[in-house]
Amino acid sequence: MxxxxxxxxxxxxxxxxxxxxxxxxxxxxxxxxxxxxxxxTTADFExxxxxxxxxxAIEAGMRALGSGCKIYTxxxxxxxxxxxxxxxxxxxxxxxxxxxxxxxxxxxSEGITRSMAAMRMAAGDESIKIFAIxxxxxxxxxxxxxxxEGIVRPELVIGVPVGFVGAAxxxxxxxKAGVPYIVTRxxxxxxxxxAAIVNALLYSMPEKL
Amino acid sequence: MxxxxxxxxxxxxxxxxxxxxxxxxxxxxxxxxxxxxxxxTTADFExxxxxxxxxxAIEAGMRALGSGCKIYTxxxxxxxxxxxxxxxxxxxxxxxxxxxxxxxxxxxSEGITRSMAAMRMAAGDESIKIFAIxxxxxxxxxxxxxxxEGIVRPELVIGVPVGFVGAAxxxxxxxKAGVPYIVTRxxxxxxxxxAAIVNALLYSMPEKL
Numbered sequence: 001m002x003x004x005x006x007x008x009x010x011x012x013x014x015x016x017x018x019x020x021x022x023x024x025x026x027x028x029x030x031x032x033x034x035x036x037x038x039x040x041t042t043a044d045f046e047x048x049x050x051x052x053x054x055x056x057a058i059e060a061g062m063r064a065l066g067s068g069c070k071i072y073t074x075x076x077x078x079x080x081x082x083x084x085x086x087x088x089x090x091x092x093x094x095x096x097x098x099x100x101x102x103x104x105x106x107x108x109s110e111g112i113t114r115s116m117a118a119m120r121m122a123a124g125d126e127s128i129k130i131f132a133i134x135x136x137x138x139x140x141x142x143x144x145x146x147x148x149e150g151i152v153r154p155e156l157v158i159g160v161p162v163g164f165v166g167a168a169x170x171x172x173x174x175x176k177a178g179v180p181y182i183v184t185r186x187x188x189x190x191x192x193x194x195a196a197i198v199n200a201l202l203y204s205m206p207e208k209l
Numbered sequence: 210m211x212x213x214x215x216x217x218x219x220x221x222x223x224x225x226x227x228x229x230x231x232x233x234x235x236x237x238x239x240x241x242x243x244x245x246x247x248x249x250t251t252a253d254f255e256x257x258x259x260x261x262x263x264x265x266a267i268e269a270g271m272r273a274l275g276s277g278c279k280i281y282t283x284x285x286x287x288x289x290x291x292x293x294x295x296x297x298x299x300x301x302x303x304x305x306x307x308x309x310x311x312x313x314x315x316x317x318s319e320g321i322t323r324s325m326a327a328m329r330m331a332a333g334d335e336s337i338k339i340f341a342i343x344x345x346x347x348x349x350x351x352x353x354x355x356x357x358e359g360i361v362r363p364e365l366v367i368g369v370p371v372g373f374v375g376a377a378x379x380x381x382x383x384x385k386a387g388v389p390y391i392v393t394r395x396x397x398x399x400x401x402x403x404a405a406i407v408n409a410l411l412y413s414m415p416e417k418l
Contacts (some may be wrong), residue, residue: 003346003347003350003375003378003379004347004374004375005320005321005322005325005347006320006322007322007323009374010346010347010372010374010375013373013374014372014373014374017373017374018373040372040373041371041399042251042371042397042399043371043372043373043376043395043396043397043398043399044253044397075289076289076290077286077289077290077400077401077404079289080284080285080286080288080289081285081286081400111214111215112214113214113215113216114216116214137212137219138212138213138214138219141212162250162251162252163219163223163249163252164222164223164226164227164249164252165213165218165219165222165223165226166212166213166219167252169212170212186252187252188251188252188253189252190250190251190252190401191286191290191400191401192286192399192400192401195286
């Protein structure tokens with residue numbers, strides 16, 4: 001069988017097709033990179049319409065990544081999807097507290113989700129500058145409360161929970177928290193989308209000298 | 210803020226909404242479970258139209274899972290997304306050879322993708338009964354060749370690469386390989402979709418006595 005075998009050619013060809021089909025949409029360069037990488041990972045052009053970036057989102061996200069920050073994620077899938085080599089070169093790392101026994105114990109004793117419990121645990125770690133939430137609306141609601149209470153002050157919130165109960169609402173709420181955000185309006189999003197956004201930011205970083 | 214916090218209620222509510230919006234579509238029970246779980250993980254109802262199951266796919270997949278088989282995956286994200294507790298209860302496990310040094314070495318010396326190299330490595334392990342391919346069309350093309358050459362004989366191929374170069378074609382090709390398949394026609398698919406399909410099959414298994 002005859003098919004393209006070089007991964008770089010496959011990726012390059014994919015982005016050419018995406019750019020052509022997107023047409024002229026007036027995205028900024030890095031905003032465009034983010035949206036194209038989301039479409040690359042979902043094959044769903046609706047993300048060009050529903051992806052919303054706070055005016056400071058790109059600058060704040062790149063500043064945080066450049067400082068070697070920790071990224072909070074709410075699923076193992078996001079962790080797996082982020083380019084850890086590239087992140088490590090910048091001195092950054094990923095944390096996921098949802099699966100720690102302490103989260104389960106807090107969740108069970110307080111009748112909340114493990115995602116909410118993990119978010120409260122994360123509030124104690126000031127080196128977490130970016131929150132990437134792809135699964136749990138409850139995590140995003142809790143994060144908004146923690147920001148409003150002055151307990152956490154992230155540089156960037158990537159808020160892209162997918163789902164039918166609370167996901168859309170959680171994304172509208174986080175936009176009111178007064179911190180830079182990247183969200184996908186409505187129901188769509190997910191772990192692959194969250195990872196695509198982080199990776200697009202990573203690939204947009206200037207090379208370190 | 211007032212929002213649903215119980216994960217079981219969130220999931221139950223989500224499936225009720227999905228079932229209502231899907232309406233009467235004439236899916237079989239387990240086929241419906243698979244399609245609803247894909248929609249649950251993507252919020253994309255197009256999957257109801259593009260998901261295609263070979264007539265023996267469900268029976269073959271459940272038989273393989275019931276026998277405690279290995280599942281081949283082509284990304285860490287699929288591995289992360291599969292319910293490993295449930296799989297472990299059945300005596301099953303997951304393998305991912307793409308990230309092994311041997312795959313990189315074969316890929317580099319033969320000028321093929323690591324996904325193709327890993328697929329050839331997998332051909333030697335007869336306990337792999339299910340192949341779940343969510344990323345690389347090249348893996349699916351290679352798998353088809355290996356099946357046609359009589360080198361592997363999977364019970365079920367979950368073929369859902371996402372993308373713009375080769376993904377759609379790879380899914381049409383695997384349908385001709387003569388083994389039970391679950392595919393998503395066209396460009397859409399991905400790691401979350403592959404994991405959702407495996408999990409839907411796992412949750413459809415009868416409880417062990």
